[in-house]
Amino acid sequence: MKKPSDSGDTGYGIGDLLGLGSQSVRKNYYPALQDRIEELEKERNRYKWLFENALHGIFQANLRGGFVAANPAMARMCGYDSVEELITRVVRLREQLFCGSGEFDVIRQEILDHGSLSAREARLRRADNTPVHVAITLLRRPDLGPEVVEAFVADITERHQAREKLRQLNADLERRVEERTDELQNANVVLRYQIEQREKVEQELVVAVDAARDANESKDKYLAAASHDLLQPLNAARLLVSALIDSNLPVDESRLVQRVQRSLESAEDLLADLLDISKLDQKAMQADYVHTDIGALMRGLAEEFEPLAENAELNFRVRVGVGRVRTDPRMLTRILRNLLSNAFRYTAEGGVLFAARKRGPNLEIGVWDTGIGIEKAKLEDIFREFQQILPKGGSRQGVGLGLAIVERMARVLRCEIRVESVYGRGSCFSVLIPLTSVAQLPAGLPDRETPMPASSSFGGLQVLVIDNEEPVQESMRALLARWGCQVVTAGSAASAMEYCQSTDIILADFHLDDELTGCEAIHTVRRHFDRDIPAAVLTADRSDDTRRLITAQYLPILNKPVKPNRLRALLTSLVASLNPERD
Structure with missing residues (x-):
């Protein structure tokens, strides 16, 4: 009987399932199985090691x-x-x-x-x-x-901590941004307030500037009106005093009249200086550049100061320049006139030289004197307002604005002012004009001395004076009559044509009645007599607009108060134009 197997009814045991049912089979597969078991053990050990480590x-x-x-x-x-x-x-x-x-x-x-x-x-x-x-x-x-x-x-503790730190940093950054935003908002509020305040201040400044401008305009109008009202009676007084000086008066009376003349001259110079320095400070004085004959300009000034040199018994020499300079002749004339006035004022004996010469790249027009001179330490002060260099024991003359006006006018003309002086021996003031502004200037200026013309004689010269101020008419008539002129005075062009049958020269005030001007009066008289009568305008109005208007009519200008030597020089120039052979 067959022995029952472990497989029960099937008749198959575990060995049969693994292919080891018989002894021979087990013997054949045992090495392979042993190898497989070892591999599995190694794999298990490897995973165990990974698991544990x-x-x-x-x-x-x-x-x-x-x-x-x-x-x-x-x-x-x-x-x-x-x-x-x-x-x-x-x-x-x-x-x-x-x-x-x-x-x-x-x-x-x-x-x-x-x-x-x-x-x-x-x-x-x-x-x-x-x-x-x-x-x-x-x-x-x-x-x-x-x-x-x-x-x-x-x-992930480190990652979490880093993330928390980043979150904290972000939170801190947000907080700082918020704080900074608040600061910026506050700063913007402050800035906006400051801007509003600044705009308010700017508006107030605009109002203040407008008010200042209006005040300046009012001041200019006041100065113009005041100068006209003050200069008119000064003009009449100067002319009457000049007529008295030309009269044969006793010595004592003549001396008193000369003192009156000097007082009037001081008042006139002071008023003119104050008006000019006011315009220069406001930059209201602008240069009108034209080609100017240097020789004619210097000769006109020389003729003006010749009587002063004769009265002071000073040797006055003139070396006239040649050529035409592009400048403002009125301002250049004022500069040179102030320099000449100072030279004669501070020179008691010796003489004054008025000369032009080429100096490097410039044309130099200078005034040399043998006066009191200036100490080196005071040279920089003389161009300040109200500064004067007085001789020992000397009295103050003027208010000290002459050289301040010279320096500022030269700055407007882009010229240089130089001064050299030896205390006790004399001074030299000169104006340097760049040669780029000079036309037709020869290589060397003449070094000869130009003789001064003798005082002109106006015997029989018919002069028509048109002025709406009777005192001015009377003073002009008295002075011109002393010079030998036949004078007719009138208050307007209409009355002039009614009383005047003929005339050689017309001298007209600029501001006449009924808002008419001397220019219009001159043209009316010229049309009436149907000829181009030599004429000039006398005015106390020193504004630039008035000067430009008169200059545009090609009429000479003489500012009031009229100085006799300037009036004589003007008449001499007008008489010369009567000669048809002269331009």
């Missing part, structure tokens, strides 16, 4: 209970000394492993729904009840049980 935590657990298995990394991560301690002490994952039961419930539900969970961040409870931040990956193992899972856990 992994850097991240690995565990198998039942979500309804605790750990089934865990590696040492998991125990260390949770703060336990060994795996056995971890498994023994943590028997409920929900309450003992996770920091929050709600967090565990969410993870459990998600693993049950989806079967896996990847890198979910969570907080696990350590043995000392402190939290550890982890990233956990779960895989459900339904083959081992309905809620059995295997998990891989990475400690």
